[in-house]
Amino acid sequence: xxxxxxxxxxxxxxxxxxxxxxxxxxxxxxxxxxxxxxxxxxxxxxxxxxxxxxxxxxxxxxxxxxxxxxxxxxxxxxxxxxxxxxxxxxxxxxxxxxxxxxxxxxxxxxxxxxxxxxxxxxxxxxxxxxxxxxxxxxxxxxxxxxxxxxxxxxxxxxxxxxxxxxxxxxxxxxxxxxxxxxxxxxxxxxxxxxxxxxxxxxxxxxxxxxxxxxxxxxxxxxxxxxxxxxxxxxxxxxxxxxxxxxxxxxxxxxxxxxxxxxxxxxxxxxxxxxxxxxxxxxxxxxxxxxxxxxxxxxxxxxxxxxxxxxxxxxxxxxxxxxxxxxxxxxxxxxxxxxxxxxxxxxxxxxxxxxxxxxxxxxxxxxxxxxxxxxxxxxxxxxxxxxxxxxxxxxxxxxxxxxxxxxxxx
Numbered sequence: 480x481x482x483x484x485x486x487x488x489x490x491x492x493x494x495x496x497x498x499x500x501x502x503x504x505x506x507x508x509x510x511x512x513x514x515x516x517x518x519x520x521x522x523x524x525x526x527x528x529x530x531x532x533x534x535x536x537x538x539x540x541x542x543x544x545x546x547x548x549x550x551x552x553x554x555x556x557x558x559x560x561x562x563x564x565x566x567x568x569x570x571x572x573x574x575x576x577x578x579x580x581x582x583x584x585x586x587x588x589x590x591x592x593x594x595x596x597x598x599x600x601x602x603x604x605x606x607x608x609x610x611x612x613x614x615x616x617x618x619x620x621x622x623x624x625x626x627x628x629x630x631x632x633x634x635x636x637x638x639x640x641x642x643x644x645x646x647x648x649x650x651x652x653x654x655x656x657x658x659x660x661x662x663x664x665x666x667x668x669x670x671x672x673x674x675x676x677x678x679x680x681x682x683x684x685x686x687x688x689x690x691x692x693x694x695x696x697x698x699x700x701x702x703x704x705x706x707x708x709x710x711x712x713x714x715x716x717x718x719x720x721x722x723x724x725x726x727x728x729x730x731x732x733x734x735x736x737x738x739x740x741x742x743x744x745x746x747x748x749x750x751x752x753x754x755x756x757x758x759x760x761x762x763x764x765x766x767x768x769x770x771x772x773x774x775x776x777x778x779x780x781x782x783x784x785x786x787x788x789x790x791x792x793x794x795x796x797x798x799x800x801x802x803x804x805x806x807x808x809x810x811x812x813x814x815x816x817x818x819x820x821x822x823x824x825x826x827x828x829x830x831x832x833x834x835x836x837x838x839x840x841x842x843x844x845x846x847x848x849x850x851x852x853x854x855x856x857x858x859x860x861x862x863x864x865x866x867x868x869x870x871x872x873x874x875x876x877x878x879x880x881x882x883x884x885x886x887x888x
Contacts, residue, residue: 496535758860
């Protein structure tokens with residue numbers, strides 16, 4: 480297999496807007512993330528373009544002057560792809576393609592492409608294809624722009640419309656087939672979840688690339704694929720874990736991201752069912768990331784959307800080995816000390832202090848504080864188990880929980 484360095488990376492430019500809702504700092508954060516997404520998809524970012532505006536231009540996203548700057552750079556540097564930070568409408572995508580004369584993608588399209596690359600199982604591929612078809616359907620008109628280059632409308636208008644309508648029908652039929660296929664698999668997976676019996680279910684949730692799969696591997700002694708890229712894991716993996724003779728089921732789920740396409744939330748419904756049906760959530764956070772608080776808010780928003788925000792949750796602040804506070808110059812009388820200068824001990828005294836023993840600080844890769852983590856998870860799982868089976872605990876306080884079965888997926 481070729482190493483990444485042996486593969487020719489696709490040249491790309493990133494394009495974002497600085498608006499009333501998205502200031503310069505926020506825009507930079509989103510573009511940083513978009514660059515990581517581009518790298519994950521196999522691209523190399525040569526330059527970023529932004530423009531300050533009240534809201535993105537409804538026809539071309541950026542203004543005409545700034546768009547000309549982008550076009551000139553793309554032409555001079557033989558760039559093949561322009562990637563926009565927000566979802567483009569079908570008409571925007573069509574207009575921009577005419578101006579830039581290169582492949583035009585938006586954030587949603589890019590994420591769908593990464594999901595298509597990463598999907599390993601038939602089920603994940605079906606979910607991704609459904610999301611892609613739902614994204615494609617309203618944009619089909621843009622697939623027929625070659626007809627617009629031919630002069631004259633007589634004899635062209637009818638066939639053009641027919642081609643578009645035929646394609647729409649094909650895509651709608653495919654969406655229907657995929658939904659039926661997913662329903663059948665959902666039913667099968669629901670039976671599988673039911674067959675797991677009454678074992679306590681724990682789900683790892685969190686932003687993409689926070690170390691959920693690494694933590695899963697460490698705790699369950701399994702080999703779940705983990706990589707320092709976005710969306711390394713798409714398929715939900717469930718493993719039986721035993722801590723102090725107490726077994727429970729631990730599931731590793733797809734990572735969340737800001738501006739997660741609604742098509743993916745819909746098509747990955749069954750994957751998210753693992754979260755919905757969990758008794759306990761382990762919300763893993765990359766505390767070394769400068770925007771980890773935004774990541775927490777994004778995950779909580781999606782948990783709210785899938786009606787899982789009120790579940791018992793332990794916050795697991797991972798990657799403490801990589802955390803570095805920004806140096807603060809005490810001699811600078813103007814500078815203000817902010818959260819970016821906090822040490823880990825100072826972070827513990829902030830809002831995290833209110834979480835109490837439900838805030839854990841670990842390094843999954845270096846196994847720092849893992850015993851504390853296991854002890855806290857054990858206590859929580861045991862409490863859930865006692866609530867579920869009070870009679871067993873009363874009669875058999877020394878019961879060996881491992882006798883409950885050995886389900887594993």
